Amino acid sequence: MTTRKEKKQNVIEVLNKAISMELQAIHQYMYQHFQLDDMDYGELAANLKLIAIDEMRHAEDFSERVKELGGDPTTDLAGPVTKGQTCEEIFEFNANEEDGAMEAYNGFLKVCYDNGDSTTAKLFEMIIEHEQDHFNYFDNVLGHIQRLGDAYLSRIAGSSADTGPSKGYSYAE
Secondary structure (H helix, E strand, C coil): CCCCCHHHHHHHHHHHHHHHHHHHHHHHHHHHHCCCCCCCCHHHHHHHHHHHHHHHHHHHHHHHHHHHCCCCCCCCCCCCCCCCHHHHHHHHHHHHHHHHHHHHHHHHHHHHCCCCCCCHHHHHHHHHHHHHHHHHHHHHHHHHHHHHHHHHHHHHHEEECCCCCCCCCCCCC
């Protein structure tokens, strides 16, 4: 029989995996934000920055929950930052990353329920919804780039990367 302490540790373990994934996404998306801004695709850069801010909130929410459970939030990244991508590659890569995050988080959700932690499960459910918003955005932009190519990118070229007071992408009012 699994003890209460073991159950908490199982949940802390998946939370720390999620934190690592969020931290990696923050670094990846901010790098891409700078890259797209340098390519003069400000609108795309601005939205990547807003999504990175969402990921920061997710990392913070997961970290707070780890602390509530008596654990130590990780600061490790889940993987390296991928560099040198074209505009199309950025959005395909990010759609795949968000899809992978949703798949992982759904597995982590099951771990929470299996260990009797509905509070953490609700946190994962909320964040999965945000990740779905991010996936939809990345997949939509990718579709536009694939269908319309340079015509789509020309429309965005020269747009501003300024996000003003940032609330994040999923949190925009």
